[in-house]
Amino acid sequence: MTKGGGVSDRHENQGKKTGGQDFLKKKMKKNMQRLGGRGGLSLESFANAKTRNDNYNPSLIKKQREFYKNAKCVQKYKKSLKQQEQLNFPTTRNIPSTDNRPIKGENQANEGSYANRGKMGKKNARSIGELYEKKRDEDEKAKMERDAIMQAKNEERQQAETRRRALKEKMYKKTKSGQPVMKYRIEHLLESIQGSAS
Numbered sequence: 001m002t003k004g005g006g007v008s009d010r011h012e013n014q015g016k017k018t019g020g021q022d023f024l025k026k027k028m029k030k031n032m033q034r035l036g037g038r039g040g041l042s043l044e045s046f047a048n049a050k051t052r053n054d055n056y057n058p059s060l061i062k063k064q065r066e067f068y069k070n071a072k073c074v075q076k077y078k079k080s081l082k083q084q085e086q087l088n089f090p091t092t093r094n095i096p097s098t099d100n101r102p103i104k105g106e107n108q109a110n111e112g113s114y115a116n117r118g119k120m121g122k123k124n125a126r127s128i129g130e131l132y133e134k135k136r137d138e139d140e141k142a143k144m145e146r147d148a149i150m151q152a153k154n155e156e157r158q159q160a161e162t163r164r165r166a167l168k169e170k171m172y173k174k175t176k177s178g179q180p181v182m183k184y185r186i187e188h189l190l191e192s193i194q195g196s197a198s
Helices: 009-019 021-035 043-051 058-088 106-171 182-197
Strands: none
Touching (some): 106 182
């Protein structure tokens, strides 16, 4: 500002440069450079920009995880079904053929195979029952062992707690004049020294 309150020539020139056409020219120039020259983006660079797929997409990742998790579950389910089928039908050799053509000696063999199949079913049921009983016995034994261990730990904890209480009582004993009784403190120090020495 000049003395008379007017605006100086220097400040007027600065205002024109920053707020006027110079500012727009600079902005347009930056945009041109960003777009790749005067003609805008080339066709090749435009196509490459569209096809590039290196963006981080968490929803897509989540969907993929879910898909793989479901596939894993389905696979486990199919495996368990297969195992159940094998337990239910352990041998398929004894099942007769479906065609009804009688062959010499086959009739007797078929009767025998039906009888065998019944026996096999009973044997399988027995073996499954035995396996179940064994497993149950093992589980019971393991449970009994765990209970015994837990009980021993509880007893040990209670004994340690009673010892600590007794020691605390002795350590906090005071004489008539309010001084600590040193006899118990010295005994405790002696015990701890002997315990560390041996």
